[in-house]
Amino acid sequence: MSSEFRIRGKQVIDEIADYYENLASIKPMATVEPGYLYKLLSHEVPETGESLNAIQKDIKEKIMPGMTHWQSPNFYAWFPSNTSFPAMLGDMYCGMFSIVEFNWLPVVMDALGKLIGLPERFMAIQEDGFEGDGGGVIQGGASEAMMVAMIAAREMATEKLKAQGVVEDEIVALRNSLIAYCSDQTHSAAQKAANLIGCQINVIQTASDFRLTKELLADAIAKDKQKGLIPFYVCATFGTTNTTAIDDLPGIADVAEAEGLWNHIDGAYAGAALACPEFQPLAKGIERCDSFNFNPHKWMLCNHSCCAMWVADSTHLVNAMAIQREYLPKVKKDKGFVKDYRDWQLPLGRPFRAMKLWFVLRMFGAEGIRKHIRKDVDNAKWLSEELVSDGRFELVVPVVFGLVVFRLKPSALPTHLQGSAEVENAANAAIANEINTDGRAFLLGTKLHGRDAIRVAVGSAASTRENVSELLGIIKDKTSVVLANLESN
C-alpha cells in the first residue's frame, strides 16, 4: 500500500506541477450548468476499488472542462483564494499526521501576529514568558470568527447585566434586546451570525465612502438605546468585500469603549497586507479592538481553509464555549500554558492547520510574503491608472490594496443615452458580461448603493503584470464593443 502510494503520490505531484505550469492557458470561468457533474459522473459507490488512473481520466475529461479555476492568473472574481507550493507541502504533512494539536497555536499565531504588527496584548505568550489573557486561534473562516466573537460579546453583555444585579430570568428576557452593529458593506456573515445566535443587528447604511464612521455608529446606538435596546457588539471592517473600504477604526474604538461594546474587526482579505509595514498605519485603531480576524487562505498563500483570529482577552469566549465531559482530557495546568483552545472555537476537533500556516511563514519568510502582496498592489494600482488615463472610466474608490472597482464614466455613453441611471447600469453590466463571455478573464460585476460597477480583484498567486495588462486590453476592447452597440441601437 505504501509502495503504491510512493508511485501514485509522485504522479500527483507531477500533475499538480503540470497544472500550475499550464494554468494561464486555461479559461478561468466554467460555463457549465448547475448539475452538469451529476450527469457526467456515477453517483454510486463502485463495489470494488478503482485505480487512480481511472479517477485521473475523469478529472481530465469530465471535471476540469467544467471547472472554474480559482488559481488562474486570469481569475479576478471575489477575492483571491491563494494556494502555494509551501502550503501544499504543509498540507501533506497535516494529512500525514492528522492529529488534533493545539500546542502549535502560540508558536504560529504569535509569529503571524507580530508579522502583521499586532500589539503584545494579542500574543499568547508575553515578553516576560508568561501566558497573557489573549492569543490567536485558527478558525475555518471569517464567518466562524465573526460568530465566535459575537458569542463572546453576548457573554460579556450577560456578565455586565449580572454585575448590575439583574436576575437570571430577566437576563434571558433582556438578551432579546441585545443589538449588534455592522455596516451595509460588512460581510454578510455578520448578519448570518446574528440570525444564528438569535440577536438583533443594525446594518448601518454607509455614505459614499462606504465606511462605517464614529458618527454613524454613535448615532445608530443613540437611537437604539432610546428604543430600549442594548448595544453589545460592533463588527468593523478592514477592507470590505465590495470596495476594500477601511472603517473608521479609531472612531469605532472610541464608541465601543464608551458604550462597552465588544469591538471586532474583520480583515478577512486585507489583513494580509499588514505584513507590509507601509500598510500598518491604515489599521490604526486595531490595537484597541477586542478581536480581529484575517484569512491567510485569501491573500497570504495559505490554501483554504485558514482563518487567523486573535482575541485580547479570552475570558468571555471561554466562558461561553466551555463544556466539560468525562471523555475529554483535562488540560494540565502549567503557569505558562493553560489555555484550552477547544473552548475558543465551535468544533471540538480540528484539522491540523497550524502546520500548513507554519510552512508558509517559514518557506516564504516575511520577505516572500511582502513581495507577493506588493506585486498585487502595484499591479492593481497600475491597472487603475491605466483605466483612468483611458478617459472612459472612473474609479469608484481609490485603489488601496489589490481591488480595482471602476465604472464607465456617464459622459462616455453616447450623448443621446446620457442621464439615465438605468442605461448606465446596463452598460457597466454589459461590459462585465462581455468580458466573462469572452472567457480569457473572469471578473465580477457588482452593485454599490444601487449603481453597477466592475470589480477586479488582483491577487492570484500566479498573477503578473502581463496578465493584468492583458486584462486591461480586454476591458478596453469590450467597452468599445458595448459602446458601439449602444451607439447603433
Next chain:
Amino acid sequence: MSSEFRIRGKQVIDEIADYYENLASIKPMATVEPGYLYKLLSHEVPETGESLNAIQKDIKEKIMPGMTHWQSPNFYAWFPSNTSFPAMLGDMYCGMFSIVEFNWLPVVMDALGKLIGLPERFMAIQEDGFEGDGGGVIQGGASEAMMVAMIAAREMATEKLKAQGVVEDEIVALRNSLIAYCSDQTHSAAQKAANLIGCQINVIQTASDFRLTKELLADAIAKDKQKGLIPFYVCATFGTTNTTAIDDLPGIADVAEAEGLWNHIDGAYAGAALACPEFQPLAKGIERCDSFNFNPHKWMLCNHSCCAMWVADSTHLVNAMAIQREYLPKVKKDKGFVKDYRDWQLPLGRPFRAMKLWFVLRMFGAEGIRKHIRKDVDNAKWLSEELVSDGRFELVVPVVFGLVVFRLKPSALPTHLQGSAEVENAANAAIANEINTDGRAFLLGTKLHGRDAIRVAVGSAASTRENVSELLGIIKDKTSVVLANLESN
C-alpha cells in the same frame, strides 16, 4: 518554482510513506508538557524564506518526539481519526484546485447516502431525475452539523408559532421557552450548540444501558410542557462516544412525530458501519429522522475534516441561513439543480472536501470500506472475548462496533478491599494509567455514571489483530501489577 515543487513534493511523498511504514514502532502518546513546542521553535517569522530541509529537520528532531500519533496502530484513545492514502491523494487534488465547488455534493453525497442505506428522501436527486427536498452536505464536524440542525429546528418551531397566529414580538419572547433534548451520553456538542444559539436543553439521564429511550424522552417532554416550555428538537445518537450505545431511534421518532420535534441523529463515529448491510438493521428508525450526520473522517478513511450530513427537507435550514448580498452570485434556477448549498452551512466558502471523499469512495470501493470496518469490529469483539475469558474483567456494554469498554470485576480485587467503590474506581484508573505510562499503547480511562472504566477504541486504519493482541497482553500484565500493588498495600 514548480520544478522545485516536483522535487520537494516527491520527497514529502517518500516521507509520508516512510512514516506509515514505521508508525507501529513509535510510541503513540506524547509525554511532553503543554507549551513544549513554544520553547523549541522560533516564534518569529524569518525575514527570508527557509528551505524544506530546515523545516523537515525541525519536524524530525523537535516536533515528532513530542507528538501524539493518532494514526498509530497502537492508538486506542477517543475514536479513530482515519487517514488513508486515497484520501491524501484526493486532498492533494483539493489543494491543487482549491476551488469552492458545490456541484460535487449531489454526486458524492447521494452515492455515500446509498452506501449507508439512507432512503430516497435524503437524496438530492430522486430516482425520477428531479431534485428532491433534501440532500447531503459536508460540514466541518459533528458539532457544526448538530448546530446547523438545531438552527433549522428553531426555524421550524418559529414557523409553527407563526402559523398558530402568534405575533412577531411574542415569538421573540417565546423563543426563550424553546427546549431541546439529548441524553447524558450525547456528545457535548449538543449542549454547546444550545448554549451558542441561546436555547435551553434538557440533558436526560440515561439508565444502565446508556440509551435515550422513548419513555425517557416522553416523560421529560411532559414535565417540561407543564412548566410552559416548548420542546422543539431532539438529538439522538447512533453510537455514543462513551459506550457506542444506540438510542431508541424508532421510539424517539414516535415521540418526535407526535410532538412535532426536529429529530436529528448523530452517528459521528458509528455511522461508518452502516456501509456494511449487517449493521443497517441497528439503525432502524433513521429513515424517519429529519437530519443525520456521520464523520467519514473518523472511521471511513477520509482525513480530517469531513462530516457528512443529510437533511430530508432543507426548507427550514435554508430559511434560517439565507442572506443575500450584491457580491454573491445568484444561483441559476434549473429544474434539476436549484439548491444553493451555501445556505446549508455556517461558512460561506469551503475547502473542496467532496473530492477527497470521492477519492476514498472510488479507490476503496464499497468492498474496501466494508473490509476496513469489519476488520475493526472483529478485532474489538475478539479483544472483548479474551478480556472476559481472562476472568478478571467485565464488559460495561456489549461490543457492537469497534469500541471495547471494560472494567475490573469487583471480585478480582484483593478480598480485604472489596466493596469500596472508591477502591474499584482507583484500581481501574490505575490500570489505564499504567498502560499509558508504559507507552506501547494509548487508551483512555473514562467514567460512566460515576464508575471508572477503561475504553479501547479499535479502528486505526493500520490496526491489525497482532496490535490488538499485543494490547491484550499489556492490559493483562498491567492489571497484574496494579492488583499486586493493591494486595501488598
